[in-house]
Amino acid sequence: MKKMKMFLMLLIGLIVMSACSLDAPGSESDESSTDSDDTMTIGFSISTLNNPFFVTLAEGAEAQAEARGASIRVIDAEDDVSKQINDVEDLIQQDVDIIMINPTDSASVGTAVESANQAGIPVITVDRVSEGGDVAVHVASDNVEGGKLAGELMVELVGEGSQVAELEGIPGSSAARERGEGFNTVADEQLDVVTKQTANFNRAEGLTVMENILQSESDIKGVFAHNDEMALGAIEAAEAAGLSDLVIIGFDATDDAVKAVEEGRLSGTIAQRPLLIGQEAIDAAVALSNDEEVEAFIPVALEVVR
Numbered sequence: 001m002k003k004m005k006m007f008l009m010l011l012i013g014l015i016v017m018s019a020c021s022l023d024a025p026g027s028e029s030d031e032s033s034t035d036s037d038d039t040m041t042i043g044f045s046i047s048t049l050n051n052p053f054f055v056t057l058a059e060g061a062e063a064q065a066e067a068r069g070a071s072i073r074v075i076d077a078e079d080d081v082s083k084q085i086n087d088v089e090d091l092i093q094q095d096v097d098i099i100m101i102n103p104t105d106s107a108s109v110g111t112a113v114e115s116a117n118q119a120g121i122p123v124i125t126v127d128r129v130s131e132g133g134d135v136a137v138h139v140a141s142d143n144v145e146g147g148k149l150a151g152e153l154m155v156e157l158v159g160e161g162s163q164v165a166e167l168e169g170i171p172g173s174s175a176a177r178e179r180g181e182g183f184n185t186v187a188d189e190q191l192d193v194v195t196k197q198t199a200n201f202n203r204a205e206g207l208t209v210m211e212n213i214l215q216s217e218s219d220i221k222g223v224f225a226h227n228d229e230m231a232l233g234a235i236e237a238a239e240a241a242g243l244s245d246l247v248i249i250g251f252d253a254t255d256d257a258v259k260a261v262e263e264g265r266l267s268g269t270i271a272q273r274p275l276l277i278g279q280e281a282i283d284a285a286v287a288l289s290n291d292e293e294v295e296a297f298i299p300v301a302l303e304v305v306r
Helices: 002-021 028-038 052-067 081-093 110-118 143-158 174-190 203-216 228-240 255-262 274-289
Strands: 041-046 071-076 098-101 123-126 137-140 163-168 192-198 222-225 247-252 268-271 297-299 303-305
Touching: 041 052, 041 081, 052 071, 052 228, 052 274, 071 081, 081 098, 081 110, 098 110, 098 274, 110 123, 123 274, 137 274, 143 174, 143 222, 143 247, 143 268, 163 174, 163 203, 163 228, 174 192, 192 203, 203 222, 203 228, 222 228, 228 247, 228 255, 255 268, 255 303, 274 297
Parallel strands: 041 071, 041 098, 098 123, 123 137, 137 297, 163 192, 163 222, 222 247, 247 268
Antiparallel strands: 268 303
């Protein structure tokens, strides 16, 4: 009997010691878990990472997220509207705190924005606007103003009344629409725009479209491309045709474009500063997460590189 009592006392002691060894609420283990849960997560759907401008934009966002102690998930929409909508739906299912979107198409992306609205997740648009849904903050340069700067530079370099061509970006994107609007505000009064053709913000297409333009419009003195990738393609076409003096102006001030300006191959480009756009977008996301007041539009200054 005594042996049985001793065995029971020993068993009870072991149970008590085992219970004491478990992590109590507020222990280091719980605090670590809480810290992890408290980390803000930002989802960033970007139109394409096959363009140096957007690569730099993503890098600016990633670096600033790390600096602000936030986690960021960057997803490449590959210039595919349907993929971007699905990507945003995936981010919603992952329960991110903020969704940043650089729209592939300003009209179609509204569906994705509305889905985020229904899930109660704030949306920040970056560089390009959304025409639908409730956007908390838009971070971008003033594309209309940038187009005007390009138009004014073109007039200065080719002279009033000169024939020029325009290489347009992706149809439906706010960047293409707004840059074209700004440029033509000047061109309608001081230049003769003999042709406008889309090259979808793509360098290879810029080369092909420019080759076709030069065959049909031999008297043009200048070309305004809605981004540097198309401008760089246009340079290749012009140089191959022996027209190295053709005035070509781009937009974005990517590294390749700035180098081309320094070499005298590109007449100028409008600097949008994508690194800073990405940084500003993250700062806005952090502010929203902290329930701070944020301006609906955060502009990033432009400058002419020539």
